[in-house]
Amino acid sequence: MSPPFATPRARALGFGMKKARLARKLGVRELARLAQLSPQEISNWEHGKRVPRPEEVATILAVLRVAPDERARLFDLVRHANEPDWLAAATxxxxxxxxxxxxxxxxxxxxxxxxxxxxxxxxxxxxxxxxxxxxxxxxxxxxxxxxxxxxxxxxxxxxxxxxxxxxxxxxxxxxxxxxxxxxxxxxxxxxxxxxxxxxxxxxxxxxxxxxxxxxxxxxxxxxxxxxxxxxxxxxxxxxxxxxxxxxxxxxxxxxxxxxxxxxxxxxxxxxx
Incomplete structure (x- = not known):
């Protein structure tokens, strides 16, 4: 069975990744080049349409120099991103x-x-x-x-x-x-x-x-x-x-x- 599509956690993860990218004033293509990833994949992740692997999130957060607390929050989201319902303070x-x-x-x-x-x-x-x-x-x-x-x-x-x-x-x-x-x-x-x-x-x-x-x-x-x-x-x-x-x-x-x-x-x- 395929994982749930665009779950609340996946979307919250995407919002967080996009916010971190915008804070560094980077476009999707520029981030993709620095992280050696596909621009389309990054766009899908930011919209919550796909869920990145933890190592891909780690690469992006390293490029964006995300603070430890926010990095921990985003890693928690990616670990549970395929769970359909969520009781938490999302965006x-x-x-x-x-x-x-x-x-x-x-x-x-x-x-x-x-x-x-x-x-x-x-x-x-x-x-x-x-x-x-x-x-x-x-x-x-x-x-x-x-x-x-x-x-x-x-x-x-x-x-x-x-x-x-x-x-x-x-x-x-x-x-x-x-x-x-x-x-x-x-x-x-x-x-x-x-x-x-x-x-x-x-x-x-x-x-x-x-x-x-x-x-x-x-x-x-x-x-x-x-x-x-x-x-x-x-x-x-x-x-x-x-x-x-x-x-x-x-x-x-x-x-x-x-x-x-x-x-x-x-x-x-x-x-x-």
Whole structure:
């Protein structure tokens, strides 16, 4: 049996190798010449389409003079690259950047791509992080929003639990600003925001938030957000189950226009 194709670890390995190459300001062909490897192979590895042998990774990392900690992380990825599922903190931002479509179920918090700076700061307010660290995280999260408005804007479909609208994250002013932003972004042609009203009974969304990433030339990946760490699922049956869950949630959710009216109603109460 052939090994799994473009597993989460293989893609994370590719992201890491590409990041190291770009840090040295080398093109693929130049790296291939220095490492005496095929440019096409290096390209396939960076895209997660193929998995290099440990000795090939060692050659590339030596040429790129990668730091010991990062080298150890990448070697761990290559050793387990053919395992289909993964519970670890992988490169979520790279999945957003390279996806051809994204579907998200957000039962309690506004999705990261829709968050305002004040809302993000409120999420970190109860953590022991230093102010400078929080501001860096705010800037990184805001930079992610460019995928929704770039030339090749990401098709983004979000279903929000009604609780998202009512949780007092940061106070009335912060929540009002946040809901105004959600309404504004939801009017973009590539963005769909719908609300799942409370009182729907049992549904698959009760088991937690998730994201489905689709890619133009790679298999889809499901992202699971956990309190400590993140999970990535790749197995075909698991992805199919989550896609079915997403469709069930969409069937229960309000339409886009009904969702907009509900959000406007909550916003009016906050602004009163």
């Amino acid at each position: 979520f931002v790279e999945y957003e950047r390279t996806a051809s479509a994204m579907v998200q179920w957000a039962p309690s918090l506004v999705p990261g791509l829709l968050q305002t700076p004040a809302y993000i700061r409120a999420l970190f307010a109860t953590t022991p992080r230093a102010k400078a660290d929080i501001e860096e995280r705010v800037m990184r999260r805001l930079a992610r929003r460019e995928v929704l408005s770039s030339r090749h804007a990401l098709p983004f479909r979000a279903v929000l639990g009604e609780a998202v609208l009512h949780l007092n994250i940061g106070g009335r002013e912060v929540m009002a600003e946040q809901l105004r932003h959600v309404l504004a972004v939801s009017r973009a042609r590539n963005v769909s925001v719908r609300v799942l009203p409370e009182g729907c009974g049992h549904h698959p969304g009760l088991y937690g938030p998730f994201v489905i990433f689709d890619f133009a030339d790679l298999p889809p990946i499901v992202y699971l957000e956990l309190y400590r760490g993140n999970g990535y699922l790749y197995h075909r049956e698991h992805v199919a189950d989550y896609r079915s869950a997403a469709e069930s949630l969409s069937a229960l959710a309000l339409s886009e226009s009904e969702s907009e009216r509900l959000i406007q109603g909550v916003l009016a109460e906050l602004e009163a």
